[in-house]
Amino acid sequence: MSDVNLTESAARYGVSTLAEGRAVPQSTLRAVIDACQTGTEARSAPAAVVTRQGRDSVIRVGPAPSGTTVTAAVTLEGGDVRTLTTALDGEDVAIRVPAGLPAGYHDVDVVAGEMSSRVLLIVAPDVLETPERIGSRRLWGYDFVPGSVRSDLSWGVGDFADMAEFAGIAASQGASFLAATPLHAPAPATPTEASPYVPSTREFLNPLLIRVEDIREVAYMPAATRALIDWEAADQRAADTSASPVDLEEAWEAKKNALSLVFAHPRSPARQASLEKFVRRGGPALDSFCRWCAACEYFGPDDAKWPAVVRSGSTDDGAWDDAFADNETLDDFRRHAGRRREFYAWLQWIADGQLTAAADAARMPADAADGEPVGLVASTVVSASLGAADAWRYRSHLANGVRAEIGPDGGNEGSDGGSGGDLPTLTPAGLRDVAFAPVIDAVRASLRHAGGLRLDRPTELFRAWWVPDGSDRSDGAFIAMDADELIGIVVLEAQRAGAVVMTGDSAGLTDQERKQLTSRGIAVGRTVWDGATNGTLAPADTWPADAVATVRPHGLVPTSAFLSGEHLESGAADAEERRMAHEKLRSAAVATLRQSKLIDPGSTEREILEGLYAFAAATPARFVSVDIADAVGDRRLEAGGAPNRDWRLPLADGAGRAVTLGRFVVNPRAADLAGKLGAAR
Numbered sequence: 001m002s003d004v005n006l007t008e009s010a011a012r013y014g015v016s017t018l019a020e021g022r023a024v025p026q027s028t029l030r031a032v033i034d035a036c037q038t039g040t041e042a043r044s045a046p047a048a049v050v051t052r053q054g055r056d057s058v059i060r061v062g063p064a065p066s067g068t069t070v071t072a073a074v075t076l077e078g079g080d081v082r083t084l085t086t087a088l089d090g091e092d093v094a095i096r097v098p099a100g101l102p103a104g105y106h107d108v109d110v111v112a113g114e115m116s117s118r119v120l121l122i123v124a125p126d127v128l129e130t131p132e133r134i135g136s137r138r139l140w141g142y143d144f145v146p147g148s149v150r151s152d153l154s155w156g157v158g159d160f161a162d163m164a165e166f167a168g169i170a171a172s173q174g175a176s177f178l179a180a181t182p183l184h185a186p187a188p189a190t191p192t193e194a195s196p197y198v199p200s201t202r203e204f205l206n207p208l209l210i211r212v213e214d215i216r217e218v219a220y221m222p223a224a225t226r227a228l229i230d231w232e233a234a235d236q237r238a239a240d241t242s243a244s245p246v247d248l249e250e251a252w253e254a255k256k257n258a259l260s261l262v263f264a265h266p267r268s269p270a271r272q273a274s275l276e277k278f279v280r281r282g283g284p285a286l287d288s289f290c291r292w293c294a295a296c297e298y299f300g301p302d303d304a305k306w307p308a309v310v311r312s313g314s315t316d317d318g319a320w321d322d323a324f325a326d327n328e329t330l331d332d333f334r335r336h337a338g339r340r341r342e343f344y345a346w347l348q349w350i351a352d353g354q355l356t357a358a359a360d361a362a363r364m365p366a367d368a369a370d371g372e373p374v375g376l377v378a379s380t381v382v383s384a385s386l387g388a389a390d391a392w393r394y395r396s397h398l399a400n401g402v403r404a405e406i407g408p409d410g411g412n413e414g415s416d417g418g419s420g421g422d423l424p425t426l427t428p429a430g431l432r433d434v435a436f437a438p439v440i441d442a443v444r445a446s447l448r449h450a451g452g453l454r455l456d457r458p459t460e461l462f463r464a465w466w467v468p469d470g471s472d473r474s475d476g477a478f479i480a481m482d483a484d485e486l487i488g489i490v491v492l493e494a495q496r497a498g499a500v501v502m503t504g505d506s507a508g509l510t511d512q513e514r515k516q517l518t519s520r521g522i523a524v525g526r527t528v529w530d531g532a533t534n535g536t537l538a539p540a541d542t543w544p545a546d547a548v549a550t551v552r553p554h555g556l557v558p559t560s561a562f563l564s565g566e567h568l569e570s571g572a573a574d575a576e577e578r579r580m581a582h583e584k585l586r587s588a589a590v591a592t593l594r595q596s597k598l599i600d601p602g603s604t605e606r607e608i609l610e611g612l613y614a615f616a617a618a619t620p621a622r623f624v625s626v627d628i629a630d631a632v633g634d635r636r637l638e639a640g641g642a643p644n645r646d647w648r649l650p651l652a653d654g655a656g657r658a659v660t661l662g663r664f665v666v667n668p669r670a671a672d673l674a675g676k677l678g679a680a681r
Helices: 003-013 026-036 160-173 216-220 223-241 248-264 269-299 317-324 328-362 388-393 411-416 428-433 437-447 483-497 511-518 559-564 575-595 605-618 628-632 668-680
Strands: 048-052 057-061 070-075 081-083 085-089 092-097 104-112 115-124 139-144 177-180 375-380 402-405 452-455 463-468 477-480 500-503 524-527 547-550 623-627
Touching (some): 026 402, 026 477, 048 057, 048 483, 057 104, 057 115, 070 085, 070 092, 115 483, 160 177, 160 328, 160 375, 160 668, 177 452, 248 328, 269 328, 269 388, 328 375, 375 437, 452 483, 483 511, 511 524, 575 605, 605 668, 623 668, 628 668
Parallel strands (some): 048 115, 139 623, 177 375, 375 452, 452 500, 524 547, 547 623
Antiparallel strands (some): 057 092, 070 081, 070 104, 085 092, 104 115, 463 477
């Protein structure tokens, strides 16, 4: 392919020829362009189209011979059928979609001679309306990693019961929301993936967050069996008072052993009926996920080593029977998979019920006069990338020869401490071919229990960073996503759920991209450090209202460590330059806080941190998000900051002592900070 053809092809597929001001290598462009042509189907009509409510749009279908009679009709979700206007435009059929259609998922049926097509028409609200229960109130809440927030009853790792307890404590302090990092399920494999940004799926929950003792059947188990569960728990609870990284493998093995005992115990008819209803509602997606878990458990996490029929992603029992008939290993796996599929479906049922209880607790105001809180804010990444289990389900639609990585544009890096790349991905066209199902399912699952949704790594709404297989992460290229499609789906699902939507860190987003998000009713994350110039922070009164104000980006070390400069590497080549930039930024913060009368001369590090959050609360931003590590003064470098983030770390204070919920509720730093936020809001 010549240079000219390469450039033209890149433009056709939305592949940028530049990255960070440098030309993308031709070998990378070729690999990415080749990948864009895989995982898609030849279709006479798009599988799905996203449009906005109140706007005319056109669906193009074709080709159709001249003179062909064309008819089209839309069947609305409610069942009403409306005839649509059609016209031939060259060889294509142009179907006019009127502006008056209601928001929702509708079916458009087109008949052109012998050709017939059905298109999923997704009509999204133009702007996400603020739920009535929220109104114009300006609210604050906590940002936390669920596994790190523990109690004396945890199995070494925070769980859904701890989340419910934390919700009550936070509400008593005046907090109106709890923004949790993703609750997505990791692979059931060793070593356990610690980062919530490397999921096996974005649709199903992490079973490590289950509180075993809260499962109803445990109360009716024989004493000897219950003793085995208590023995597993006691061994893990010894870690609850330690600030050392949690041994996730050991914690999951102990919890899995206990859960297996509970699973084997009989359920009442009503409980069994509830489980069966949950499985039916989960449908093919839940079945596929549970099959994948069974295969991963049996063959290991590297699916390249799986038998071909298993690796193919087939969930056809007949195909499995035929392939396994004369193979002893596969026949053994089939017997294993049948029971384990039931176990993994049961885990999701239990997790769903316990998350429901935690979410209900988060919706309970401490005082009716305070108004109804937002509650739980669930987090996810909306993009074309997939976890391994979802990729198994959509294998035939994957982009071949590339992987989705964290891009060099800053926003992706800052959202999760540098983890969350190396994922399989669909192409933009492949995502449309599957009617955006992975995105719809992920957003809908996240909002099932939540009053809000946080879009982490929001740059991926606009562009993905693809790296050819075998290449270093830096040797990639950006490929454009249709952000209006993805944002539209988010807005539609949030409107139906009565939820608010916000983003995580907006570093890496352009001003135009921020405007595109806020114009749709999405509050964009912003830190007090953004826009610092001329020795001061950006004035509080210049902030937009449609923002989430915070002090600590996810990719930054805890604020206490940042203020002291502990994160600076003395041996780095640019150490002096970084030290000077840091001191300039810190001085700007101190000067602004003193000018705003939020701190006095000679203020301590703790007072500066509290002043920064008070400054954030004084802005017009609708939401203020407080990192729980900042609330207790955690200063460990491993508690945040790419590439050193250790997701296994539990919550700890400035002296490195573990902070359980029992200690958090009496922690003076957290109480003082909450008081200042309440006064400012």
